[in-house]
Amino acid sequence: MTAPRVAMVAGETSGDLLAGLILDGLKAQWPGLQSMGIGGAQMRARGFDAWWDSQRLAVHGYNLEVFQRLAELLRTRRQLRERLLAAPPSVFVGVDAPDFNLGLEADLRARGIKTVHFVCPSIWAWRANRVEKIRRAADHVLCIFPFEPALLASHGIAATYVGHPLASVIPLVPDRQAARRRLGLSPQALVLAVLPGSRNSEIRHIAPAFFAAAALVRQAFPAVEIVVPAVPSLIDEVRSAARAAGLESQVRILAGQSHDALAACDCTLIASGTATLEAALFKRPMVIGYRMQSLSWRLMRRKQLQPWVGLPNILCGAFVVPELLQDAATPEALAAEVLRWLRARENSPSTIEALEQRFTALHHELQRDTARLAADAIQKVVSST
Template structure:
């Protein structure tokens, strides 16, 4: 049997985690396989060779992308040529549709089998992108159950695989062990702040998150800093340096810790989470934590999205439940007063006894629907495509 060459491109940390799981399972099917493309630390830990720094692709927003367009176009041109010169048996684009779909389309025309893992949000806006997806890839691997309907509508090959985070996180986690990890005292309340993994997100959200925590001390009547501990997970060393710089310029009258431990560990130790919208909100839900989901974007990007975006919600827990489970704040609503009001409710002992169990029941229901063994299902689907066998 010839050695399989499997190309993968992940554009951001969440995709890095998804792809790493698939690589792990594919290695069981093809022990001698070679994996290369663009990926982060989790993929590289599985023996993946990254040809470029993944952070160079981590750009978000319609307007923001324009600033980085020359670099993105240069990388895309180079990576296309590399895979034409060194054809893989299959190319897997993980999320990052604006970058990956173009590469998939190009490679598919060269006779290379292509997969897109994580459906573009055609269910949310710009549905006609489905035609571009059909032209780009032989198979779409989807992480949410509501996506299948739109692919059935257009008769394109799609498999719902669930979400790898739902597999990795226990339905009923042992919260105490994570509190011990951060030396949290029994009486201490803990707030997790997750302002995002990108520099722009952190610069935009962290100052107002810190102001919110300061207000929270007063709102809860906590006159001693040890009564509230705030923990901020840094996605990498660059974000850690940026976070420390912002903290130094802020007044933070509470016990504050910046850690390079995972966001998941921080959330599992916390009583509540204040975060930037995205995959982190899904992870907080799987960790069974009450949260406030926020996002700020450029004014022009917001105006464009407001016209095009179809769902009633933008936070993933709300989209999956098809109802408002957790508060979501956009643009000018991302202010300390509104966020503090909701977080104070979450940290109230009465809320924990009366309302939190109901929210956890909702989260458990969604968790169960997402927990399908995503890594293995994805690898097996890729194997079927490689071996041209029927499902």
């Protein structure tokens, strides 16, 4: 079979990472693969022709902030759609970014272009009304959680469980000391990783409370080492937030290196999102926090279907790690939960061990040959009549 032309759209840093791994599988099956669309550094490293950068799709909130950038997003989607219709690809693969991708997929599919959506929107958590939009948009859905294909099948949507790509990238037994050596940290140091998000607006809303909490943790543990992996383009904003909390000289801001930070740390204070699953796969205690504009928060909460927001809690079906959201995400409350984990290292090590065992079981459940399974499913879509 001639190597196909695969158009893709991935939004933000996490989508770029996921799409890069999928490109590995596609290129293994089709060495002459051509791929193009919207992507980031991970995709470009695989030979992807990025017509626009994935960060263009980075928005924060439910409706309000999307509305503020609506004209730009709609213009980008219209230009991309016109370009793809002018030279139709063999298949379009939308990676996450459902607000952008599902509408584009529906338009392309209506014009005869086959479509695959990678990462099932969280219809099991909130916004269940999206299922009808998925049915119109996607010929096939690639699912990263094992319970999703049956749910989609009940709505007449073809789907394949491909595992979570991160479960194959992150080792089952992370090497804490190797990560510390790479970061120049002492083997005996007490390390807190602070991850306030990968979007400018997340830094604006979340970082002040996170850094204020880190300052309180430092009062209790003056020797704690604080590492902060940041998207390189947002390092100045992260540094400014640390400075405002009086921590500029007490934190180590990293250009990326989030996996090293998570592998090295004893606990992480982390914004809700894909990074929390990464922290779980690194078997690390965490405190999940999140803040957004109040209107966006009220709109989102009305659509929530489960009591949990953090992915580790959703997948475990219990509050295995604390979540402090919106008004509850005060510096004092965040610091108290971090300190509870740090003190458990000495006072209740069995608590830490039980969490590690639970996260190890989750890791095994999510670990599949995602790149191959996704490429096989995409190949079947491409070859179907």
